Amino acid sequence: MNIIPVILSGGSGTRLWPVSRPERPKQLLPLTSDETMLQLTVGRTRGYAGATLSNPIVVANAAHSSIIDEQLQMSGVDDYLLILEPIGRNTAPAIALAAFEANPSDLMLVMPSDHIIAKLPAFHEAITSALPLVEQGWLVTFGITPDAPETGYGYIQMGKACGNGVNEVARFVEKPDSENAARMLSEGSHVWNAGIFLFRADAYLRALERHQPEMLNATKQSLERSIRSGKHLFPDRDAFAQCPSDSVDYAILEREGLAACVPVDMGWSDVGSWDSLHSVSLQDPSGNAVRGDNLLIGASNCLVHSDGPRVTLVDVDDLIVVVAQGDVMILKRGESQKVRIVTEKLKKIP
Amino acid sequence: MNIIPVILSGGSGTRLWPVSRPERPKQLLPLTSDETMLQLTVGRTRGYAGATLSNPIVVANAAHSSIIDEQLQMSGVDDYLLILEPIGRNTAPAIALAAFEANPSDLMLVMPSDHIIAKLPAFHEAITSALPLVEQGWLVTFGITPDAPETGYGYIQMGKACGNGVNEVARFVEKPDSENAARMLSEGSHVWNAGIFLFRADAYLRALERHQPEMLNATKQSLERSIRSGKHLFPDRDAFAQCPSDSVDYAILEREGLAACVPVDMGWSDVGSWDSLHSVSLQDPSGNAVRGDNLLIGASNCLVHSDGPRVTLVDVDDLIVVVAQGDVMILKRGESQKVRIVTEKLKKIP
Numbered sequence: 001m002n003i004i005p006v007i008l009s010g011g012s013g014t015r016l017w018p019v020s021r022p023e024r025p026k027q028l029l030p031l032t033s034d035e036t037m038l039q040l041t042v043g044r045t046r047g048y049a050g051a052t053l054s055n056p057i058v059v060a061n062a063a064h065s066s067i068i069d070e071q072l073q074m075s076g077v078d079d080y081l082l083i084l085e086p087i088g089r090n091t092a093p094a095i096a097l098a099a100f101e102a103n104p105s106d107l108m109l110v111m112p113s114d115h116i117i118a119k120l121p122a123f124h125e126a127i128t129s130a131l132p133l134v135e136q137g138w139l140v141t142f143g144i145t146p147d148a149p150e151t152g153y154g155y156i157q158m159g160k161a162c163g164n165g166v167n168e169v170a171r172f173v174e175k176p177d178s179e180n181a182a183r184m185l186s187e188g189s190h191v192w193n194a195g196i197f198l199f200r201a202d203a204y205l206r207a208l209e210r211h212q213p214e215m216l217n218a219t220k221q222s223l224e225r226s227i228r229s230g231k232h233l234f235p236d237r238d239a240f241a242q243c244p245s246d247s248v249d250y251a252i253l254e255r256e257g258l259a260a261c262v263p264v265d266m267g268w269s270d271v272g273s274w275d276s277l278h279s280v281s282l283q284d285p286s287g288n289a290v291r292g293d294n295l296l297i298g299a300s301n302c303l304v305h306s307d308g309p310r311v312t313l314v315d316v317d318d319l320i321v322v323v324a325q326g327d328v329m330i331l332k333r334g335e336s337q338k339v340r341i342v343t344e345k346l347k348k349i350p
Numbered sequence: 351m352n353i354i355p356v357i358l359s360g361g362s363g364t365r366l367w368p369v370s371r372p373e374r375p376k377q378l379l380p381l382t383s384d385e386t387m388l389q390l391t392v393g394r395t396r397g398y399a400g401a402t403l404s405n406p407i408v409v410a411n412a413a414h415s416s417i418i419d420e421q422l423q424m425s426g427v428d429d430y431l432l433i434l435e436p437i438g439r440n441t442a443p444a445i446a447l448a449a450f451e452a453n454p455s456d457l458m459l460v461m462p463s464d465h466i467i468a469k470l471p472a473f474h475e476a477i478t479s480a481l482p483l484v485e486q487g488w489l490v491t492f493g494i495t496p497d498a499p500e501t502g503y504g505y506i507q508m509g510k511a512c513g514n515g516v517n518e519v520a521r522f523v524e525k526p527d528s529e530n531a532a533r534m535l536s537e538g539s540h541v542w543n544a545g546i547f548l549f550r551a552d553a554y555l556r557a558l559e560r561h562q563p564e565m566l567n568a569t570k571q572s573l574e575r576s577i578r579s580g581k582h583l584f585p586d587r588d589a590f591a592q593c594p595s596d597s598v599d600y601a602i603l604e605r606e607g608l609a610a611c612v613p614v615d616m617g618w619s620d621v622g623s624w625d626s627l628h629s630v631s632l633q634d635p636s637g638n639a640v641r642g643d644n645l646l647i648g649a650s651n652c653l654v655h656s657d658g659p660r661v662t663l664v665d666v667d668d669l670i671v672v673v674a675q676g677d678v679m680i681l682k683r684g685e686s687q688k689v690r691i692v693t694e695k696l697k698k699i700p
Contacts, residue, residue: 018662295695297688306678309659312368314681314688319666321680328656328673330680331664338664341647349645 001051001131003198004106006098007041009060009068009113010088014343015273015336018327019305027114028067031277031291031305038068038113039075044120045109050128055079057101058113059094062086065232079231086237091195092251093243096208096219097235104202107134110248112195116280118267126264129165130198138162138258139199139207141169141249143191145265149181152272152337154193154249157184158261169259172249191263193249194270204252211255218243274320274336278303292323301333351401351481353548354456356448357391359410359418359463360438364693365623368677369655377464378417380641381627381655388418388463389425394470395459400478405429407451408463409444412436415582429581436587441545442601443593446558446569447585454552457484460598462545466630468617476614479515480548488512488608489549489557491519491599493541495615499531502622504543504599507534508611519609522599541613543599544620554602561605568593624670624686628653642673651683 012022020026027037035043038058045053056077060068062084072080083097095110102108109127117123123142130140143156154175159168172193176184184190208216218239225236244251253259269280281289281303288299292306299313306323313321318333331338362372370376377387385393388408395403406427410418412434422430433447445460452458459477467473473492480490493506504525509518522543526534534540558566568589575586594601603609619630631639631653638649642656649663656673663671668683681688 295692295699297691297695309673309676309678312677312679312681312692314679314692315685316669316680316682319669319680321678323659323678326659327662328659328671328678329662329664330666330669330671331662332666335665338647342645342662342664345645345647 001135002054002103002106003045003048003051003109004054004098004102005042005045005056006095006108006110007038007056007058007113008091008094008110009038009058009064010085010091010094011112011114012061012088015339016271016277017339017343018322018329019307019324021325023063024067025114026271028064028071031271032116032281035075036071037116037271039071040116041111041113042072042075042077044111044117044123047120048124048127050124050131051107054106055081057081057083057098059083059085059098061088062234069231081233082231083233083235085240086235087241089240089243089245090247092208092212092246092248093215093219093240095197095204095248096215097223099201099204099208100220100223101233102201104200106201108197108199108201108204110197112270115194115268115270118280119265122264122266126165126262126266127198129163130260130262133163133166133260134198134200137200137203138260139203139253139256140166140197140260140262141253142194142196142198143261143263144194144268145263146185146190146192149178149185150192151176151178151181153270155184155190156193156261158189158191158263162260166260166262169253169261172254191261192268194268195249197248197253207252207256212244212246212251215244215246215251274303274322274331274339275334276336277305278320278333303333351485352404352453352456353395353398353401353459353477354404354448354452355392355395355406356445356458356460357388357406357408357463358441358444358460359388359408359414360435360441360444361462361464362411362438365689366621366627367689367693368679369657369672369674371675373413374417375464376621378414378421381621382466382631385425386421387466387621389421390466391461391463392422392425392427394461394467394473397470398474398477400474400481401457404456405431407431407433407448409433409435409448411438412584419581431583432581433583433585435590436585437591439590439593439595440597442558442562442596442598443565443569443590445547445554445598446565447573449551449554449558450570450573451583452551454550456551458547458549458551458554460547462620465544465618465620468630469615472614472616476515476612476616477548479513480610480612483513483516483610484548484550487550487553488610489553489603489606490516490547490610490612491603492544492546492548493611493613494544494618495613496535496540496542499528499535500542501526501528501531503620505534505540506543506611508539508541508613512610516610516612519603519611522604541611542618544618545599547598557602557606562594562596562601565594565596565601624653624672624681624689625684626686627655628670628683653683
C-alpha cells in the first residue's frame with residue numbers, strides 16, 4: 001500500500017485579517033509555530049509506518065506558486081507535484097486533478113493545508129483504522145469527536161459500524177445553529193467534518209464518474225491540455241473553468257454508498273478565527289498567547305500577533321491584538337467573528 | 351509696552367512614549383491638532399491687543415534646532431531668536447539667557463512649549479490684569495483655577511490681593527498627595543502652577559542678581575562667549591555647564607517679595623499623560639478621541655493615536671492605543687501613568 005499526501009491549498013480566507021490576505025492566506029503563514037500551516041501539514045505524515053509514502057501533491061492557487069515552492073523547500077521537501085489551479089473550483093475538482101496524477105491503486109490522503117492536528121499519533125492510528133475499508137474501495141473521511149456545541153463547523157452524522165473504529169456516513173450537516181449543535185453533541189454519533197479524506201485514486205475517479213461526470217470530463221480535459229514545467233502542473237484554464245464547483249463532501253461522499261467515517265480525537269482545529277488561534281496556542285500562566293516582539297505588564301487572556309512592531313500591553317484583559325502589514329486590529333476576545341464586519345467595511349473604503 | 355513671547359522648549363519627557371521620545375519630545379509633536387504644541391504656543395499671543403508684540407525668543411535643546419526652525423517657518427514665523435542650550439539647566443537659567451537678549455524694559459511672557467490653552471481670550475485677559483504690576487517690576491505667574499484634586503501638578507498658594515485680579519504669591523507647593531490636593535481644592539486660594547510668567551527683563555535680571563548671583567554670572571559668561579549664526583544663538587557650553595540648575599519658581603519667585611499670581615480659568619492642560627490627552631481632545635459621541643487612519647466599530651471611551659498604521663477597534667472600551675515608530679502600546683484608560691514602568695522596562699532590554 002502506498003499513500004500520497006494530497007494537500008489542498010485553495011483557501012483565501014479573510015477570517016484572520018489583517019494577517020491572512022488573498023495574496024498570502026492562512027495556510028502560508030506561521031500562526032501556531034515557526035512553521036507555516038502548510039509546512040506543518042506537509043510534515044503530518046512523517047513517521048507514519050502503516051504504509052509507504054509517496055511524494056506529496058499540492059493543489060493550490062496559481063498565484064501562490066513561488067511562496068509554496070519556497071516553503072516546501074524550506075521544510076526539506078524537494079520532490080513534490082504542485083498543481084496550480086487557474087481558478088478555484090472547490091475541493092472535488094481539486095482532488096480529481098490529483099487523482100489523475102496518481103496511480104490507480106495509490107491511496108490519497110487528502111488534507112486541507114490550514115488546519116492543525118496536535119495529536120499526530122491519534123491521526124496516524126485513525127489512518128490505520130481506515131486502511132482495510134479504503135483498500136476495498138470505500139471513501140473514508142475522518143470526523144472529529146466534538147467536545148463543544150460548535151456552530152462554526154459542519155457535522156457528519158454517522159450510521160452503523162462498518163469496520164473496526166469506522167462507521168458508515170449517514171449524512172453531512174451544514175454548520176448548525178446553536179440549538180441543533182447542542183442536540184447533535186448530546187445525541188452522540190455526530191462528529192465535526194474536518195475535510196480530511198482517504199481513498200484509492202481509482203475509487204475516487206469511479207465515484208466521480210458515477211456522481212459528477214461533468215466534473216470528471218472537465219478536469220480530465222484540463223489535464224490533457226495542461227502545461228508541465230518541472231514540479232509545476234498547470235491545468236488548462238478554459239477547460240477547468242467549465243468544471244462545476246463543489247466540495248468533495250457534497251458532490252461525492254454524500255451520494256456514495258461506500259462512504260465511511262473514522263471518528264477521532266486528535267487535537268484538531270481549523271484555526272478559523274483569532275479566538276480559535278488563541279485557544280490552540282501555547283499560553284503563559286496569565287492566559288496570554290504571543291507571537292512577535294512584545295512587552296506584557298499586567299495583561300491577561302490576550303492574544304498578541306505581530307509581524308514586526310513591538311506590542312506593549314498594560315493592564316488589559318481579553319484582547320486580541322493583531323499587527324500586520326500596516327494594520328493594527330484590536331478586538332474583544334470572544335468576538336473575533338466580527339473580523340468579517342471589519343473586512344466588509346474596509347472594502348467600501350476607497 | 352512691548353511683550354516678547356519667550357517659549358521654553360527644554361522638555362524631553364517620556365510620559366507620552368512611544369510618540370514622545372528624546373529626539374522629538376512632546377512639544378514638537380502634533381498631539382491635539384494638526385499643529386505641534388510648539389506651533390500652538392507660538393500662535394498663542396496672536397491677536398493680543400494690550401501691548402505691542404516683538405518676535406519670539408525660543409530657548410531649546412541644541413539637538414532640536416532644525417526641527418524647530420522648520421516648525422516655526424511652517425507656522426509663518428520668520429523672525430525669531432532661537433537660543434540653543436548646549437545642556438539643560440532648568441527654567442531659571444533658560445529665562446536668563448532670553449532676558450539678556452531682551453531690552454531691559456521689554457516684558458517677557460514666558461510660556462512652556464508643551465501645554466495647551468483652550469480659552470485664549472481668558473489668557474489674554476489675564477495678561478492684561480498682570481500688566482500694571484509687571485510695569486512696577488513685579489514678577490507675575492499665571493495660576494490655573496483648579497477643578498479637581500490633581501496630584502500631577504504643583505500648586506501655588508496665593509496670599510492677599512495686590513491688584514485687580516492679582517494676588518501675592520504665598521508659596522509654591524510641590525505635587526501633593528491626594529489628601530493635600532483635596533484640602534487645597536476645598537480651601538480655595540490655591541491654583542495650579544502652569545509655569546507661565548510675565549515680567550520685565552530687567553526685573554528678572556535684578557531678581558537673579560539678588561537670589562541667584564552664580565546663575566546670573568554663568569549665563570552672562572555663556573553669552574559673552576556665545577556664537578551667533580543667523581537666528582541661532584549658541585551659548586558657550588563650558589560657562590553654561592557651570593550654571594546651577596533650578597526652576598524659576600523655586601530659584602526666583604519663591605524668594606522674591608514682589609511675586610504675584612493671576613488666577614485664571616483658561617482651559618489649560620499640560621497634556622502630561624495619554625489620559626490627559628484623551629480628556630482634552632475632541633471626542634466622538636462615544637467618547638473616542640482619534641488621530642490617524644482608523645476604523646472604530648462598537649468602541650467607546652478610547653484614545654487612538656497613530657503615526658501611520660491604520661488602527662481598527664472592535665467592541666473595546668476604555669483603551670489607550672498608541673502606534674508610533676514601530677511600537678504599539680495598548681493600556682487601560684486611567685492607567686497612563688504606567689507608561690513610566692514601560693519605558694523603564696524597555697531601557698533594560700538590550
